[in-house]
Amino acid sequence: MTKPASALADVFDQGIPVLAVLGARRAGLLAALLERAATAEEFATDLKLDPLATRLTLNVLVHSGAAVHADGRYQASPELAERARNAPGGVDLHLNLFDHLPELLVSGEPLLSMDGTLEERGRHYAQVAQGLGHMYPDAAAELAEALERGPYGLGRGARSVLDLGAGSGVWSLAVATRMPGAQVTAVDLPPVLEGLRHNAAEAGVEARVSTLEGSYFDVDLPDAAHDLVILGNILHLETAGDAERLVHRAAAAVKPGGTLAVIDILGSGPYETNPVRAQYALFLAARTSSGAMYSRAEVTDWLAEAGLTGTRTVELPSAPPHFTCLTAARPL
The missing domain is CATH 3.40.50.150 (Vaccinia Virus protein VP39)
Structure with missing residues (x-):
């Protein structure tokens, strides 16, 4: 009998897709996917990225629903495009907040003051x-x-x-x-x-x-x-x-x-x-x-x-x- 996955196992299993999204955002790849369709090699050349790492990251983005792949070209999935248009603050706000967690742990200071002046x-x-x-x-x-x-x-x-x-x-x-x-x-x-x-x-x-x-x-x-x-x-x-x-x-x-x-x-x-x-x-x-x-x-x-x-x-x-x-x- 297969043992049910634990919450901790889920965290580690889902860590790579999350890191792929965060890494793609930091490298400019997520923004590029939202702008156009291109091959992995074209994205790597335009953004000065490693070609193999770019292709591997794009494949993870496809399987996590952030990108689609057809005829050798990658682009943002309809869901990612919709989130970029309509999510509060777009995609960047949520990812910026995720990125801020290490600083929050050290300083306790929020990234934004949505309850400020x-x-x-x-x-x-x-x-x-x-x-x-x-x-x-x-x-x-x-x-x-x-x-x-x-x-x-x-x-x-x-x-x-x-x-x-x-x-x-x-x-x-x-x-x-x-x-x-x-x-x-x-x-x-x-x-x-x-x-x-x-x-x-x-x-x-x-x-x-x-x-x-x-x-x-x-x-x-x-x-x-x-x-x-x-x-x-x-x-x-x-x-x-x-x-x-x-x-x-x-x-x-x-x-x-x-x-x-x-x-x-x-x-x-x-x-x-x-x-x-x-x-x-x-x-x-x-x-x-x-x-x-x-x-x-x-x-x-x-x-x-x-x-x-x-x-x-x-x-x-x-x-x-x-x-x-x-x-x-x-x-x-």
């Missing part, structure tokens, strides 16, 4: 927000449908939606598309909102979307003014104290009978016990100084302390496995 946040999220939007359209549509049909008191009569830290607008624009009467106010930093306005126009809902530039901690928000308030994928950027403060701020903007929806990387226990969340925690440390993941229990407590009740989990089948959506309502 407003200027830093605006600059970094302008680069990744659109990519994040490409990751979640199906999950956002599922959330909008659940909010319309589920026990949340919204339905097609929802009139006012507030999206704090809106990013690409993927969550609130899905609600606006699903609920024709919904008026959306999207709050984010100026460089980020440029992309959101474009997305609203693409979705045909720009007439029902207004933007409010600034930090979600500082902009003026009227109390009890919105049927739905969304905190989409932002709590993990904040310290526990600031995340709790943001939940309270969002809850204060919910009308009686309205709903607060929190979408984030939430778990039922310590992240150390879950391999996906443990990996995400390391990835988060490479791009934030103080970011953290919180449990469902913590967020549920914050919602209750903010005066909301009836906390529920909304199932989003298309969301990544580490994503959770919690909703809670302000009593009438």
Whole structure:
């Protein structure tokens, strides 16, 4: 009987494909594959690489799904090309973060400050927000449908939606598309909102979307003014104290009978016990100084302390496995 592969065996077995991708990126081969199709010899000549090592690396890239090989020529696979176009920050951001791990181990300093000053946040999220939007359209549509049909008191009569830290607008624009009467106010930093306005126009809902530039901690928000308030994928950027403060701020903007929806990387226990969340925690440390993941229990407590009740989990089948959506309502 064959012994099942262990997690450690998987790491060593998959190490060569990962190293091939990282090595190809550092040597300029990955960028060249994204630009054109060529033979291994042509790539080696153009990039001043060893011909044999180039061919061997390209073959590993083919078998790992990063490249395709036909008629003696190699080029980026459709999946790699799609990731380069639409992944948050493109392919380079993820690979840069992987490369930064040795420095992170020594200094503890992240490569990026995605939770830094407003200027830093605006600059970094302008680069990744659109990519994040490409990751979640199906999950956002599922959330909008659940909010319309589920026990949340919204339905097609929802009139006012507030999206704090809106990013690409993927969550609130899905609600606006699903609920024709919904008026959306999207709050984010100026460089980020440029992309959101474009997305609203693409979705045909720009007439029902207004933007409010600034930090979600500082902009003026009227109390009890919105049927739905969304905190989409932002709590993990904040310290526990600031995340709790943001939940309270969002809850204060919910009308009686309205709903607060929190979408984030939430778990039922310590992240150390879950391999996906443990990996995400390391990835988060490479791009934030103080970011953290919180449990469902913590967020549920914050919602209750903010005066909301009836906390529920909304199932989003298309969301990544580490994503959770919690909703809670302000009593009438």
